[in-house]
Amino acid sequence: MSLKLAKVSYCIGEKRLLQDISFEVRAGELVIILGPNGAGKSTLLHLAGGDYQPDEGEVRQFGFDPFVLARSQRAMRMGFLPQGNRLDFPYKVKEVVRFGRSPFMVSEKNNKRVVAEVLLAMALEELAERDYLTLSGGERQRVQIARVLAQIWGLSEGTCLFLDEPLTSLDLAHQLMLMRLLKALADRGLCVSVVLHDLNLAMRFGDLIALLDKSGELAGFGTPAEVLTPQAIQTVFSVRATLQTSKTSERPVLIFE
Amino acid sequence: MKSALFSALIMLIFFMLLALNLGESQLSFTSLLWQEDAVARMIMTEVRLPRVLLSVLVGAGVATSGALIQGLFRNPLADPALIGVSGGAALFASLYIVLGTGIGFYGFGLALSAFVGSLLATWLVLLIGDRGGRISGMLLAGIAVNAVSLSGVGILSLLATDQQLRSVTFWALGSFNHADWQSVLIALCMLPALLRILFLARRLDIMTLGDLEAGHLGIEVPRLRLEAILLAALITGIAVSLCGVIAFVGLIVPHLVRMASKARHEIVLPGSMIVGGMLVLLADTVSRQLFSPSQIPVGIVTALIGGPFFIYLIVKKDSGDRL
Numbered sequence: 057m058s059l060k061l062a063k064v065s066y067c068i069g070e071k072r073l074l075q076d077i078s079f080e081v082r083a084g085e086l087v088i089i090l091g092p093n094g095a096g097k098s099t100l101l102h103l104a105g106g107d108y109q110p111d112e113g114e115v116r117q118f119g120f121d122p123f124v125l126a127r128s129q130r131a132m133r134m135g136f137l138p139q140g141n142r143l144d145f146p147y148k149v150k151e152v153v154r155f156g157r158s159p160f161m162v163s164e165k166n167n168k169r170v171v172a173e174v175l176l177a178m179a180l181e182e183l184a185e186r187d188y189l190t191l192s193g194g195e196r197q198r199v200q201i202a203r204v205l206a207q208i209w210g211l212s213e214g215t216c217l218f219l220d221e222p223l224t225s226l227d228l229a230h231q232l233m234l235m236r237l238l239k240a241l242a243d244r245g246l247c248v249s250v251v252l253h254d255l256n257l258a259m260r261f262g263d264l265i266a267l268l269d270k271s272g273e274l275a276g277f278g279t280p281a282e283v284l285t286p287q288a289i290q291t292v293f294s295v296r297a298t299l300q301t302s303k304t305s306e307r308p309v310l311i312f313e
Numbered sequence: 314m315k316s317a318l319f320s321a322l323i324m325l326i327f328f329m330l331l332a333l334n335l336g337e338s339q340l341s342f343t344s345l346l347w348q349e350d351a352v353a354r355m356i357m358t359e360v361r362l363p364r365v366l367l368s369v370l371v372g373a374g375v376a377t378s379g380a381l382i383q384g385l386f387r388n389p390l391a392d393p394a395l396i397g398v399s400g401g402a403a404l405f406a407s408l409y410i411v412l413g414t415g416i417g418f419y420g421f422g423l424a425l426s427a428f429v430g431s432l433l434a435t436w437l438v439l440l441i442g443d444r445g446g447r448i449s450g451m452l453l454a455g456i457a458v459n460a461v462s463l464s465g466v467g468i469l470s471l472l473a474t475d476q477q478l479r480s481v482t483f484w485a486l487g488s489f490n491h492a493d494w495q496s497v498l499i500a501l502c503m504l505p506a507l508l509r510i511l512f513l514a515r516r517l518d519i520m521t522l523g524d525l526e527a528g529h530l531g532i533e534v535p536r537l538r539l540e541a542i543l544l545a546a547l548i549t550g551i552a553v554s555l556c557g558v559i560a561f562v563g564l565i566v567p568h569l570v571r572m573a574s575k576a577r578h579e580i581v582l583p584g585s586m587i588v589g590g591m592l593v594l595l596a597d598t599v600s601r602q603l604f605s606p607s608q609i610p611v612g613i614v615t616a617l618i619g620g621p622f623f624i625y626l627i628v629k630k631d632s633g634d635r636l
Contacts, residue, residue, distance in 0.1 A: 107525060131531030142387055142523040146575045155519055159531040187575060203522075207530070 057118050058082045059104060059216055059247045064113035066096075066103055073099050074272040077113070081249065081264060083213045086242040088258040089251045091268030091275075092293055097251045098139060098220050100268065104249060105136045105218045117247075118214045131159035135208035137219045141196050143188060149199050150175065150184040156206030170209045177237055178202040179230065194225040201234065205241075213245035220251045235261045255297075255310050259284055267292060280307065314580050317573075321587045325369070328591055332365050332598045333357065337606050364492035368597040368611070369590035370500040371489075371552045372562060374507060376589020378545040379563025380570070380581055381510050384517035385541045386451065389571065390626065392564035393431075393549045396451060397458030401434025402427040402553035404462040407469045407481045424499050428550030434458050435546050487557035487612025489597050496555045503551050506544045507586065513541060514578035559612050561619025562593055568626065 059081045066074040073096045081087045089097045102108050104115055106122025115122060122130055135156075143152065150171055157167040175181045178198050183191065188199060201222055208215050219238070223231045231254075239261055242248045252258050258265055258280060265283040267276040269292045276283035289297045289310070296313040333342035340353050340361075375393070382398075383391045393399050409426035437458050442451025463485075470481045516537055519527045524534050552559070570576075570584040596614045603609065 105529070107528065127528055127533050128531040131529060134529070136525075136529040138523070138525045138529075142526075143521055144387060144389060145384075145521045146571060147518075147521075147577065148575070151518075151577060152522075155522060155530065158515065158519055204529075 057213065058116075059118070059249070060116045061104060062114050062116075064103060064110045064115060066099060066108065067111050072272060074103070074268075077274050079264075079266055079274065079277045081247050083118075083245050083247050084242055085263040086238055086248045086250070086261065087264040087266055088262035089249060089266045089268065090253075090255065090258055092270055095268040095270055096272040097268055100266075101136075101218050101220050101249060101251055102138075105134060105216070106130060107136075117216050122216075128159065131207070133211070133214060134216045135204040135218070137201060137204045137222055139220045139224070141200055143196075143200075146187045146189050148184070149180060149186050149188055149191070152188050152199050153180075153202045153206050156203040159207065170206055174202045174206045174209055177205065179233065192225075194227060194230065197222070197225045198230060205237075208241075208246065211246070215246050217241060217246050217248045219249070221253065222250060223252065223254065223257070231257065255284060255289070259310060260305060260307055284310065314574060314576055318580065318583055318587065321584065321591070325587050325591045325594075328594055328598075329365050329369065332594055333361050335598055335602055336361055359493070363494050363497045364489050364597070365594060366497050367492040367500055367555065368489050368594045370497070370503065371556055371559065372566075372593025373586040373590040374500070374503045374548040374552050375559055375563045375593070376566035376585040377507055377510055377582055378548040379589075380567035380578070380585040381513070381517065381541055381545050382563070383567055384521055384578055384581075385538060385545075387521050387523065388452075389568060390564065390623075391452070392561070393545055394459075394558060394560055394563060396455035397434045397438050397462065398431045398455075398546060398549045399553055399558045400459035400462030401437075402431035402550050403484050403558055404465045404469075405430025405433070406484050406554050406557075407466045410480045410484075411469045411473045411477050421499065424502070424551050424554040427554035428547055430462075431546040431550040431553065432543070434462065435542050439542070484553070484557040486610035487559045487615070488600075488608070488610040489556050490608060490610075492556075499551060500555055503548050506547050510541075510544055511582050513537070514582050517541075517578040517582075557610070557612055559593060559596075560616040561623060562589055562615055565619050565622055566592055 062078050064074060064077045065072065077100065089100060091097050099108070103110055106115065106117070106125060109123045117134065122134065153171050153174055154167060157170060175184055178201060180198055180202055183195060188196065191199065201219070204217070204219070208217050222234060226234065235257055238248050238250060242263065262280050264278065265276065265280050266274060267283050267288060269275040275292050276288050286297045286299065289295055297310045299308040300311055302309045330342050334340065336356070338356060340356060342357065379392050382393055382396065383389055406423055406427040409423050413426070438451055438454045441454035466481060466485060470478055473481055516532055519530050519532055520537065522530070527534050566589040567581060567585045570581050570588055574580050574584060593611070593615070596618070597611045600611045600614045601608045
């Protein structure tokens with residue numbers, strides 16, 4: 057049981073954005089997608105989520121093709137945070153988070169409980185009654201994450217969660233809080249895929265790393281120790297890096313020159 | 314929130330009764346109930362009552378479809394007139410008046426023609442706007458479609474006879490001078506569409522998050538968008554065929570309701586319906602009272618109030634990048 061991409065390619069017009077991508081993420085694993093700007097990280101996430109149809113190859117979420125699945129069905133087994141917030145209406149924070157519950161026909165009491173739990177998990181309980189439009193960029197980002205979490209809250213195996221650069225505008229404390237939360241969700245049996253730019257957070261929290269290079273090919277897939285080598289970082293990002301052992305974590309830390 | 318809606322409804326009824334009392338001749342709406350004399354009763358039932366009903370219905374329709382379009386395009390500044398829908402309807406209404414008066418009978422044929430025009434304009438704007446992929450692209454497309462429509466109306470008015478010209482001018486400015494029971498009947502055709510819009514409230518809330526996000530939350534976005542656009546085109550088409558282009562109501566009313574209630578669409582849609590009816594009724598009452606016995610077209614009144622308010626909205630939205 058897994059999220060599986062097999063020989064996936066995707067083009068826009070003549071331009072090939074992604075080339076022959078294959079990997080598999082099992083339930084309970086947190087995969088972090090890394091790569092330089094324009095490598096196709098977001099496109100890969102949208103393909104895996106079923107927003108786009110691959111030109112070649114196939115995508116399977118626990119046996120289903122997410123592109124073909126009815127939207128109402130997909131919404132009950134997948135959460136997705138795209139990049140950028142477009143919401144421009146004066147809803148209360150708790151209302152925005154409540155929108156994440158809309159795919160489910162459950163009691164309002166149940167929904168209220170989930171919204172309260174998610175607000176707490178994202179440290180938003182004090183903002184619950186605030187007008188979304190009065191929030192700062194980082195706060196809005198946290199509300200949007202909370203909305204997506206409300207959708208998959210309580211679901212376990214067979215559920216996929218996709219987040220495209222969720223750490224954008226978050227301060228250090230909230231970045232770490234979110235990464236720990238994602239790890240906990242993966243431990244609950246979810247299949248979690250996250251696009252990040254911070255290689256050290258990827259090193260520390262990722263079960264798996266998918267590294268894309270500029271040409272849209274998979275330059276590496278495996279555990280952080282296997283993929284995030286100084287040679288790979290030199291090849292993909294053109295940055296020299298060295299590994300140092302960390303005093304607080306068993307995983308090493310990358311130092312960039 | 315529900316009680317605020319209820320008080321707004323009471324206010325609307327109060328203003329309707331008030332509007333029935335106002336006019337060239339001193340009459341009270343009580344003459345509807347017990348007959349004083351035949352002429353008075355005639356003025357009430359054949360002139361004032363249909364006019365009051367029509368302005369309320371049209372205001373409710375235009376404001377609600379404005380709220381619908383704003384939710385659909387995630388832009389609090391969108392409006393059927395702004396995105397070219399009303400222009401298309403006015404063009405096709407003029408086409409019908411100038412070239413096709415022989416076809417069918419006036420009222421329904423005209424409404425149908427205006428509907429086709431609004432549909433065509435919406436489709437064009439979507440087609441061009443989607444290509445740009447952004448909301449600003451759609452608004453620009455709306456401006457272009459509006460400009461082309463208005464020049465079309467201009468050409469038609471050159472071809473028109475004097476009688477036709479008067480009718481065309483009337484559509485360009487918007488007025489309830491021709492209100493009668495037949496137009497009220499046609500306006501009632503908006504009701505099923507209005508009711509249907511109320512049922513879209515929850516999905517419209519989700520749509521404001523973004524198209525992708527709405528898809529992730531289980532909404533078949535292309536289908537919902539098609540349905541909403543058909544509903545807005547139907548209502549705008551009917552409204553424009555009955556009284557021309559009533560500017561800015563679809564833009565301002567939902568905005569006022571949103572500012573006052575900060576609410577979701579389950580409140581904003583019925584709220585816009587009531588407040589829209591009220592505002593157009595008031596504007597029409599002002600337009601026929603101000604320089605009585607001569608009347609200024611109500612579209613001029615709403616544009617005079619709406620234009621400055623629109624500028625205020627744009628200035629207030631400090632982050633100009635969103636439009």
